[in-house]
Amino acid sequence: MAELRIYEIGKNFYVIKSDEKDFHRNIYFRKFVGENGKMINMIMDPGTKKDLPNIMLVAKKLFGGIQNLHLIFLSHQDPDLTSVVPALMATAPRAKIIASIDTWRLLKMYGGIPEKRFLAVEGFKGDILNIKSTGHQIRFVNATYCHFRGAMMFYDMETKILFSGDFMGGVDSRVGEDVYATEESWDGIALFHEIYMPSSKAVKETINRITLLDPFPEIIAPQHGDVIKGGLLLDFLSRAYNLEVGVELLAKDTPEKDLTIMAINEFLNKIKEIYTSFHDRLVERLRKVEDFTPSFIFKGDEVSDLKLSTNDALKTIWKMIEALSEGEDINELRTYFISALDQFNVEPPFEVETSEDSGEMIERTGDLDGKDIEDLIG
Ligand SMILES: [Fe+2]
Ligand SMILES: [Fe+2]
Numbered sequence: 234m235a236e237l238r239i240y241e242i243g244k245n246f247y248v249i250k251s252d253e254k255d256f257h258r259n260i261y262f263r264k265f266v267g268e269n270g271k272m273i274n275m276i277m278d279p280g281t282k283k284d285l286p287n288i289m290l291v292a293k294k295l296f297g298g299i300q301n302l303h304l305i306f307l308s309h310q311d312p313d314l315t316s317v318v319p320a321l322m323a324t325a326p327r328a329k330i331i332a333s334i335d336t337w338r339l340l341k342m343y344g345g346i347p348e349k350r351f352l353a354v355e356g357f358k359g360d361i362l363n364i365k366s367t368g369h370q371i372r373f374v375n376a377t378y379c380h381f382r383g384a385m386m387f388y389d390m391e392t393k394i395l396f397s398g399d400f401m402g403g404v405d406s407r408v409g410e411d412v413y414a415t416e417e418s419w420d421g422i423a424l425f426h427e428i429y430m431p432s433s434k435a436v437k438e439t440i441n442r443i444t445l446l447d448p449f450p451e452i453i454a455p456q457h458g459d460v461i462k463g464g465l466l467l468d469f470l471s472r473a474y475n476l477e478v479g480v481e482l483l484a485k486d487t488p489e490k491d492l493t494i495m496a497i498n499e500f501l502n503k504i505k506e507i508y509t510s511f512h513d514r515l516v517e518r519l520r521k522v523e524d525f526t527p528s529f530i531f532k533g534d535e536v537s538d539l540k541l542s543t544n545d546a547l548k549t550i551w552k553m554i555e556a557l558s559e560g561e562d563i564n565e566l567r568t569y570f571i572s573a574l575d576q577f578n579v580e581p582p583f584e585v586e587t588s589e590d591s592g593e594m595i596e597r598t599g600d601l602d603g604k605d606i607e608d609l610i611g
Contacts, residue, residue: 237249237287237290238250239291239294239295242394242412242452242454242460243392243393243394243452244392245263245265245266246263246389246392246454247261247263247291247295248260248261248262248412248454248460249262249291250412251283251284253405254405255404256405256457257405257457258278258280258281258284258314258457259278259412259454259456259457260277260278260279260284260288261277261278261396261454262274262275262276262277262292262295263275263277264295265364265367265369265391266367267366267367267368267369269366272301272367273303273304273366273367274295274301274302274304275303275304275305275306276288276292276302276305277305277306277308277387278306278308278315278396278456279314279315279317279321280313280314280317281312281313281316281317282316282317282320284317285317285320285321285324288317288321299324300326300327301327302321302325302327303327303329304328304331305318305321305322305325305328305329305330305331306330306331306332306387306396307330307331307332307336307340307385308332308336308376308384308386308396308397308398308399308456309332309333309380309381309384309385309398309399310332310336310381310383311381311399313456314398314456315343316343318330318340318343318346319343319345319346322345322346322350328350329350329351329352330346330350330351330352331354331362332351332353332354332383333353333354333355333383333384333385334353334354334355335381335382335383336383336384337351338383354373357373360374361373369389369391370391371387371388371389372388372390372446373385373386373387373388374386374387374388374442374443375439375442376397376439377435378432378435379399379435380399380429380430380431380435384398384399384400385398386398388446388450390448392452393449393450393451393452394450394452394454395446395450395452395453395454396454397453397454397455397456398456399425399429399455399456400439400455401453401458401461401469401473402425402455402456402458403418403420403421403423403424403455403457403458404424404425404457404458405421405458406418406420407421407459412459413459413460413462414458414459414460414461414462414465415459416465418459418461418465418469419469419472421458422469422473423472423473423476425457425458426473426476426478427476427477427478427479427482428540429479430478430479431478431479431480432478432479432480433479433481436473436474436476436478437474440473440474444470450466451466452466453466453469453470489543490539490543492578492579493539493543493547494537494538494539495577496574496576496577497536497546497550497573498535498536499573499576499577500550500569500574501515501516501534501535501536503569503572503573504569507569508561508566510559511557511558511559511566514557514559515550515553515554516534518553518557519531519536519550527540528540528541528546528549529546543579543582547579547581547582548582550570551567551570551581551583554566554567554570571585
């Protein structure tokens, strides 16, 4: 096993990464050290039971052991960040949980966490926690519906680091070690937000709350993906502000997407008999999970959903016809594909040759010609 790296992203503010290469967890530690030498130790979104050995190791290195952990901040209740909490509470007898009441309502279902060890964010006057013994201040910031109703972020006034939970998190699209975002990180952030954030209104309002912070954060530290700083911080926030996510994508996609899926299935069915081995190679490739989630969702041999735009889906298949051909007639395969799109009135998002030959072939293979589209979509 590779040695655990602890990254210091701000003064006494640390992060470790879980070892998944596609979608990892960031676990943050903060030592609040007062001028008087007093120390308050905190962990943010501690993770799963798998993370407990690493948490104990880091606690030992940073503040002499898990018994010296005082605070556990939870951005929301998802198991990727809370399932270690019952075990952690048992190993860190002094630790108290800080979370929203909405989070606690679900968190306590784990059982065995006494209510007196929970501090509600709503109980802190002005959303500010003053750590009197060290002189530090933490400001809590709502991330309402990003992606959970009671989601909460916190802003560390000394380091100007905003710990943002799932917000501005991403799946891993940047290659390489280290923890800081590059331009490559954006694709993973966009994908994660498109899937997990329910609406762009919620995203916009959360960004508005961030922009009101004074002083403005220098670093955004999310629970997944990369730590964002420098010029990318405002850049990524403004891109996120304009991103369509969740229900907007759902509402926008439906009619067009359904027809596209039907056309793809028509194509697959057609070539299944004529080009069986090519069909099997194509289906195998489309099913392959190379990214965070598969882009083509199958039920049996049929596509049931697309997790990418309809244009991207069609372009992918168009390219794969050439890439996966092992001696099959590429032109004929492409003609079958165009023919299937044509039957469902789906506009191809790529250049199609309109020679007389291919025109004939479209006619010959268009065995659904004459049927009403309403018959086909039920
Ligand atoms: Fe989550
Ligand atoms: Fe998460």
